[in-house]
Amino acid sequence: MNMIYLSNERFPATLACTIQQMRMCEAFAKAGARVQLVRPVFYDMPSYSVPEICEFYDVAPCFEMKRLFSLLSLSKPAADGVRHVKIPLVGGLSLLISTWAFALTLLKRGILNRPLAVYSRNVISAFVFLKFKHGARRKDVKIVFEVHSLDQQQPKRFFHKILRESDALICITKALRDAIIKKFDVPKEKILVAEDGVSHNLVHQPVPSKEEARRTLGIKAQQLVLYTGQLFPGKGADVFVEAARSFDKETQFMLVGGQEQSVKQLQKRVAAQNISNVRLIGFVPPARVPLYQAAADLLVLPASANHAISAYTSPLKLFEYMAARRPIVASDLPVLREVLQDGLNALLFEERSASDLAQKIRLLLNDSGLQEKLAQRAWQRVQSFTWEERARRILAFIQNGTMI
Incomplete structure (x- = not known):
């Protein structure tokens, strides 16, 4: 399976979400997927090499990493001690524009014309590819959204559309799955509960x-x-x-x-x-x-x-x-x-x-x-909560589960 993992985080960073995303990219790759982690450029961070980032997280460099031009450093919190100008909405607009441009590039190269899983925890990134999927009428491009919360997801209009129209939802707890089914009337068959984990x-x-x-x-x-x-x-x-x-x-x-x-x-x-x-x-x-x-x-x-x-x-x-x-x-x-x-x-x-x-x-x-x-x-x-087991379950769900 070809997989593009869309992130809007800084790498390397101290946040648990970056650890989780790096571990999952490694686990997806070890489970047989061809993975490319796509992340934005931040002006207030050095340009770390892929081996340096992988060493920081203690993961194997078994997947690709690509950087997208972005202005997120103007609107997202900077690294400790770094002062910057905060301009409202620039981060979201920049991510929207850069992800749209990336999707256009994939379309021109024909990458969206073959089976592909687009995986993300980010609302804007997932929304852009959801629009592309519908516009290009590509049934073999699967939009997979991993949900970690409900009320914090922005923009809400995008988030609600993703919940209802993405091909698969990955929820980190049963409580989150049940809340989504109750609040958004999402079919249970579309959701996989996959708790976080730890390295095998x-x-x-x-x-x-x-x-x-x-x-x-x-x-x-x-x-x-x-x-x-x-x-x-x-x-x-x-x-x-x-x-x-x-x-x-x-x-x-x-x-x-x-x-x-x-x-x-x-x-x-x-x-x-x-x-x-x-x-x-x-x-x-x-x-x-x-x-x-x-x-x-x-x-x-x-x-x-x-x-x-x-x-x-x-x-x-x-x-x-x-x-x-x-x-x-x-x-x-x-x-x-x-x-x-x-x-x-x-x-x-x-x-x-x-x-x-x-x-x-x-x-x-x-x-x-x-x-x-x-x-x-x-x-x-x-022992049943390893990243490797989680990746295998998610890939099997994408390939064989009930898709909308």
Whole structure:
């Protein structure tokens, strides 16, 4: 299968969405697809080579990458510390124009005249190719849209049209699928639920002992409670820090990840409250995150229900945690219960309750048998949530599923 994966993100970047897209392009290619990742040019970023980008994400350079001219750097958030002029709508208009020009080029080269899957998470990019497909009356060009949220998708008119007229929808959770069916009357047969995942290699490679990982990283904590990921509102970093206050300095609470500004803001809060057992590491390359996870006694996913995407999220860190073979404490959210079961492969705590989180952490730290049971069962469960398996399921759905 020939596949064009349309993105509007910066590569490389610290955001989880770029990790997910790179992993999926790699997995699609390994599953037999001929993949080209198409991304815009940003003036405020260096021109990284494909090998450099692949090395950053620790993915194999088994797919092509193409850059499109764009003015997105004028309207999308720039890299940390970079100042720029923000002009409303230029980003969307630029993406619309550049994607339209790219589609015209493909049409002239005859690429749209042969079987092709156009895959995207971006509304504008998918809409342009949907119009081209209809205009050219090409039934063998499949428009596949991966949905991660509902209310945040813009422009809404484009988004609603994509939901109804694309050939296939890939939803990251059952809750998101059910919401789309109910709100937009989309046929269930058109939707595949494919949760996010983790690398097959990460699931099956040997995990360093806690002691070995801590020596490598220079961590001297007696007990280590870890969070990895962004520090945006809704991620629950504030609850994680608040729970740390219930423990003495022998139990270190560490946060790995986050953009520079978010790390500085949280660091100020920690210092102002004189919380001595919290340490912020900041961003580390994706390939190094598993080493921090291996160093932990337990891993925390404190997602908040009051954030816009919480009802439908499929956090990458969840599957990374499960692959790390360390016990998990997570917020008790319906969407997380699609994967986790309290007392079986994780402990769930009352969402936004720092006291309940602290209680569950203390319970786990004092029960090595429970730690081992939860970690082992989570690892067994995650083996069906690899990027490779996800790619195979999506490709089979595109090729053999019911298409509209």
